[in-house]
Amino acid sequence: xxxxxxxxxxxxxxxxxxxxxxxxxxxxxxxxxxxxxxxxxxxxxxxxxxxxxxxxxxxxxxxxxxxxxxxxxxxxxxxxxxxx
Numbered sequence: 736x737x738x739x740x741x742x743x744x745x746x747x748x749x750x751x752x753x754x755x756x757x758x759x760x761x762x763x764x765x766x767x768x769x770x771x772x773x774x775x776x777x778x779x780x781x782x783x784x785x786x787x788x789x790x791x792x793x794x795x796x797x798x799x800x801x802x803x804x805x806x807x808x809x810x811x812x813x814x815x816x817x818x819x
Contacts (some may be wrong), residue, residue, distance in 0.1 A: 746756035748772075749774045749778045752781045764813075767779075778814050779813040780810060780811075781813070791804070797818060801814070
């Protein structure tokens with residue numbers, strides 16, 4: 736997935752949940768998205784294999800947009816634009 740033109744210039748908050756296991760990456764991402772400043776995106780860095788499935792499903796259910804997914808070895812990095 737690639738960034739949309741609108742998300743390319745938005746500020747990004749980073750949430751590193753490496754070392755946490757299901758369901759904690761999703762719980763932490765949900766909490767971070769709730770307190771995120773308007774106009775910011777969230778970058779989630781995870782190494783739990785289940786997060787590769789759970790975070791996109793959570794985002795779809797909550798109306799958030801996963802703009803980008805990158806894989807670096809066992810680590811996955813999500814760029815999420817929160818629901819309006």
